[in-house]
Amino acid sequence: MKSLLIAIIAIVPVMLGACSGAAKDQTKIRIGEVTRSIFYAPQYVAISQGFFKEEGLDIELTTTAGGDKTMTALLSNGIDVALVGSETSIYVNQQGSDDPVVNFAQVTQTDGTFLVSRKKIDSFNWSMLKGSTFLGQRKGGMPQMAGEFTLKKKGIDPQKDLKLIQNVDFANIPAAFSSGTGDYVQMFEPQATVIEKEGRGYVIASFGVESGNLPYTVFMSKKSFIERNPKTIQKFTNAVYKAQRWVAEKSVDQITEAVMPFFADTDKEIVKAVVKRYKDQQSFATDPIVDEKEWNNLQDVMEAAGELKQRADHKKLVDNTFAQKAIEAAKK
Structure with a gap:
């Protein structure tokens, strides 16, 4: 399992801000994203515009290529935070876990x-x-x-x-x-x-x-990690919310410029067209809260597909306290 995990984490490594010049007082956070996608623009904005750095976080971003592999990496402590579909946390819960995976900051709110x-x-x-x-x-x-x-x-x-x-x-x-x-x-x-x-x-x-609206892609972590590192998770969520507000306020051209470093092999006009399409249909969540109504809609979708053994309690698998504090802090 250990060798498999190492192979998984090595698939598409992109380490940003982890160079030798990074500030010593910054806390390192390892994010595993399920795929590299313009759909996740707020995450790349949080990195490129320095919002994570402002919060004292040194981000190491790895593309873990698939929901199963992302969950393997998270559960095996290969990463600290996963950016993946919230249904994966429900699947882990269905299998039974003493340390559930908890959703704490939503990034996208529709299918992509x-x-x-x-x-x-x-x-x-x-x-x-x-x-x-x-x-x-x-x-x-x-x-x-x-x-x-x-x-x-x-x-x-x-x-x-x-x-x-x-x-x-x-x-x-x-x-x-x-x-x-x-x-x-x-x-x-x-x-x-x-x-x-x-x-x-x-x-x-x-x-x-x-x-309809769903908690489609969400930042999540193991409950034990969140409980051990509440200040770090709060800083992380603060940065995500800053990026979400930035994306909501800025033009398609500005967002495109901000995410381009992550899509160097993609034509800029293609990136721009995709950003516009997702922004126009409001796919980017405007705040990190994982809404209970959207959570229930997600489970309706899973139920209709025959993939839900039993309904998952929103209170057990979602922690909105960090999102709420981030929103309140931004008002001050």
């Missing part, structure tokens, strides 16, 4: 995927999907659950009304669609925008808009 059609459709109606081949996301993951929740809401049975393909790895979905698999695909950014700009597909709907 879009419906992409192979052909241009001027007047789209969800019923058009019936009888089509649909390239979906991995079973049990939040994108797939939000996708199926939306389809059912639109009167479509994913198992009966579609030829549903779910055996393609996340990283290979864009290539599979580009090579001819599927009439429609559920796809994250920036791949959706890239495919659209290249004329290989067309973004026709947003699963984020259709599935």
